[in-house]
Amino acid sequence: MDDEIHMSISIPTDDDGYALLKCEYCGSFFKGTPADLQDDGVLNIFCPSCGLISDSYVTDDVLELAINMTTNLVNDMIYDAFKDLERHNRKNSIIKFKAGKKPHHEAEDPIRSGIEALEICTFPCCKRTAKIKPLLKMTGAYCPFCGVKNYEIE
Numbered sequence: 001m002d003d004e005i006h007m008s009i010s011i012p013t014d015d016d017g018y019a020l021l022k023c024e025y026c027g028s029f030f031k032g033t034p035a036d037l038q039d040d041g042v043l044n045i046f047c048p049s050c051g052l053i054s055d056s057y058v059t060d061d062v063l064e065l066a067i068n069m070t071t072n073l074v075n076d077m078i079y080d081a082f083k084d085l086e087r088h089n090r091k092n093s094i095i096k097f098k099a100g101k102k103p104h105h106e107a108e109d110p111i112r113s114g115i116e117a118l119e120i121c122t123f124p125c126c127k128r129t130a131k132i133k134p135l136l137k138m139t140g141a142y143c144p145f146c147g148v149k150n151y152e153i154e
Ligand SMILES: [Zn+2]
Pocket: 023, 024, 025, 026, 027, 028, 047, 048, 049, 050, 051, 052
């Protein structure tokens, strides 16, 4: 058995190609395109709402999915290990292993990429776009890509 387990979770984008992010400081949701978010020219991602650089922008949904996938994987591995023991101990053994029923799987729901009511706006400072709350367009928002506060965003 391999000691290493590789899992990848892709964060789905919405119909416009934006992925959902969540600031761990203020809990605000916003969206950006993977092209902008993973661009080498973008060193940090700033929360458009509070202007801070969050350590993680992974939403609870993604986190939950990752945990469920791990749980399922580990349960399956334990089950398979017991199945093996059961198979090998069938003949003349004092100790009997029973694997029992296959483990119940946690739901691996596709991540909701739709947080409604976020509007696309262009940050003139970086000429990049993000989806933010309409309210932020009026009050001003920090550019997710350079942290400069923009007012009257289109
Ligand atoms: Zn924030």
